[in-house]
Amino acid sequence: MSEKRIGYYDQNWQEYDGWYNSHPAIYQSELNVLKKTIPSGVGLEIGVGTGRFASLLSARFGLDPSFHMLKLAKERGIEVVQGVGEDLPFKNESFNFILIVLTIWLVDNPLSLLKEAVRVLKRKGVLILGILDRESSWGKFYEQKAAKSQFYKAPHFFSPKEILQIFRDISVEFKAAFQTLLQPPPDIKNTEKPVKGFGRGGFVVLKAIKE
Ligand SMILES: C[S@@+](CC[C@H](N)C(=O)[O-])C[C@H]1O[C@@H](n2cnc3c(N)ncnc32)[C@H](O)[C@@H]1O
Numbered sequence: 001m002s003e004k005r006i007g008y009y010d011q012n013w014q015e016y017d018g019w020y021n022s023h024p025a026i027y028q029s030e031l032n033v034l035k036k037t038i039p040s041g042v043g044l045e046i047g048v049g050t051g052r053f054a055s056l057l058s059a060r061f062g063l064d065p066s067f068h069m070l071k072l073a074k075e076r077g078i079e080v081v082q083g084v085g086e087d088l089p090f091k092n093e094s095f096n097f098i099l100i101v102l103t104i105w106l107v108d109n110p111l112s113l114l115k116e117a118v119r120v121l122k123r124k125g126v127l128i129l130g131i132l133d134r135e136s137s138w139g140k141f142y143e144q145k146a147a148k149s150q151f152y153k154a155p156h157f158f159s160p161k162e163i164l165q166i167f168r169d170i171s172v173e174f175k176a177a178f179q180t181l182l183q184p185p186p187d188i189k190n191t192e193k194p195v196k197g198f199g200r201g202g203f204v205v206l207k208a209i210k211e
Pocket of ligand 1 (some may be wrong): 006009010046047048049050051052053063064065066069083084085086100101102103106107
């Protein structure tokens with residue numbers, strides 16, 4: 001990821017974190033879906049940001065390039081490490097689960113980040129990916145928004161089907177998908193219950209196991 005984009009998150013950490021306060025139904029709905037997939041054991045979130053999700057999903061460790069994002073994640077009880085997901089400073093087979101939420105779309109080389117995630121996962125460990133579905137109204141809404149920003153040259157959101165292909169390429173076995181944000185963007189009125197599968201919701205969580 002370019003220095004410019006890393007700098008963007010580092011400078012705008014307060015605005016980023018505050019967005020969740022003004023969109024409580026989205027935050028709670030996304031949290032509910034992620035909770036369906038979290039196993040027990042030691043977890044790492046790659047691209048932990050301010051720790052909004054990791055701290056409530058019992059992920060002990062969080063990695064991010066942004067110093068200011070990490071400062072808040074640390075205050076939320078996460079053991080933080082500054083770095084990038086494409087070059088993880090951890091030994092092979094260190095974690096029971098790896099969480100990656102709303103991050104792979106903005107890295108330059110998502111495949112190398114995911115390969116690194118698999119490397120540091122224990123055997124039978126769980127990989128959990130939270131994405132905005134490119135084919136949903138939310139994906140289209142945010143892709144257009146990002147394209148207008150000077151920080152994202154060519155935003156590429158993923159579809160769940162693309163992620164399933166990547167899972168095959170990195171030798172993890174797809175186990176389950178859950179979705180939320182069935183109401184249209186830019187906001188939802190009520191917190192939603194998780195729905196199994198994908199194709200209807202804007203936010204999709206895909207769970208896979210390391211073989
Ligand atoms: C959209 S935010 C998501 C933060 C958090 N996962 C959440 O959902 O609230 C993306 C985060 O990814 C981080 N990031 C950017 N490039 C990264 C990279 N190459 N490796 C790991 N994290 C990265 C950013 O600093 C930012 O905190």
